[in-house]
Amino acid sequence: MKTEQHTTAPVTLITGGASGIGASTIRRLLAAGHRVAVTGRDRGRLDRFAAELATEFDEADAVLPVAADTTDFGAVRAAVEATVERFGRLDHVIANAGFSDHGNLADGDPDAWREMLLVNVLGPALLVKAALPALKESGGRIVLVGSTAGIKNTPGNMYSVSKTALTSLAENTRVLVTGAGVGVTLIAPGRVDTPFWSTHPDGAVPAGPVLTAGHVADAVVWALGQPDGVDVNTVVVRPTGQLH
Ligand SMILES: NC(=O)c1ccc[n+]([C@@H]2O[C@H](COP(=O)([O-])OP(=O)(O)OC[C@H]3O[C@@H](n4cnc5c(N)ncnc54)[C@H](OP(=O)(O)O)[C@@H]3O)[C@@H](O)[C@H]2O)c1
Numbered sequence: 001m002k003t004e005q006h007t008t009a010p011v012t013l014i015t016g017g018a019s020g021i022g023a024s025t026i027r028r029l030l031a032a033g034h035r036v037a038v039t040g041r042d043r044g045r046l047d048r049f050a051a052e053l054a055t056e057f058d059e060a061d062a063v064l065p066v067a068a069d070t071t072d073f074g075a076v077r078a079a080v081e082a083t084v085e086r087f088g089r090l091d092h093v094i095a096n097a098g099f100s101d102h103g104n105l106a107d108g109d110p111d112a113w114r115e116m117l118l119v120n121v122l123g124p125a126l127l128v129k130a131a132l133p134a135l136k137e138s139g140g141r142i143v144l145v146g147s148t149a150g151i152k153n154t155p156g157n158m159y160s161v162s163k164t165a166l167t168s169l170a171e172n173t174r175v176l177v178t179g180a181g182v183g184v185t186l187i188a189p190g191r192v193d194t195p196f197w198s199t200h201p202d203g204a205v206p207a208g209p210v211l212t213a214g215h216v217a218d219a220v221v222w223a224l225g226q227p228d229g230v231d232v233n234t235v236v237v238r239p240t241g242q243l244h
Pocket of ligand 1: 015019098147148196
């Protein structure tokens with residue numbers, strides 16, 4: 001039997017949430033009694049992740065895994081529709097999917113840049129467009145996971161270019177939707193120890209200060225938890241000791 005919380009708890013849709021910052025955020029939201037839809041490209045990986053969560057939280061109905069490519073508008077729109085159909089509402093979307101080719105303009109792979117711009121910039125824009133009608137209804141919030149690389153340039157780095165565009169998308173979106181009662185938060189983390197770094201030439205996060213995925217998840221959940229009428233727009237979270 002469904003409890004009151006099952007039908008009224010806030011609903012969040014997060015992209016690329018089966019690992020790293022996304023997975024930590026989902027765990028925190030579930031611990032707070034929320035409901036979550038999570039997208040990813042690999043159906044099998046998503047289903048395994050959802051099964052893990054069901055065991056961990058003793059709750060089979062609070063997670064909806066949706067296989068979707070975040071650069072395909074039809075798939076993103078279908079993910080939003082599936083979320084609203086399953087849970088009856090949508091309170092937050094988190095554009096979290098993203099990656100870096102870890103190269104630069106001199107030595108990077110142009111095909112990887114194309115993919116990176118699509119995933120890191122177009123994907124979040126598609127999510128905003130697809131989710132806006134439901135978010136206007138709920139007076140919800142859009143969270144975009146950017147980067148300190150989107151605030152401070154690093155030499156010739158196309159990832160930095162993509163995240164700078166995302167920083168701009170956040171403010172573009174805010175001025176579009178704030179009058180409709182929808183909030184927008186850019187979360188810009190510094191270095192975080194996640195699978196993001198598995199494609200780095202060193203195969204791991206570079207030596208030096210790092211955050212955990214949980215540190216960033218705490219910032220996301222804090223932004224989502226602001227009271228009605230409060231719009232936190234930019235949260236920059238660096239590990240102490242990270243210069244830029
Ligand atoms: N780790 C850091 O140091 C750091 C710092 C600043 C900002 N960020 C940002 O934080 C966000 C989350 O990253 P994370 O650190 O948690 O890394 P992560 O564990 O690798 O998670 C990123 C997710 O993005 C999706 N993704 C990766 N490559 C993709 C591609 N080519 N096409 C579509 N989706 C793709 C993946 O989902 P599926 O494979 O399931 O589709 C993956 O689960 C990203 O936007 C990243 O840019 C990370």
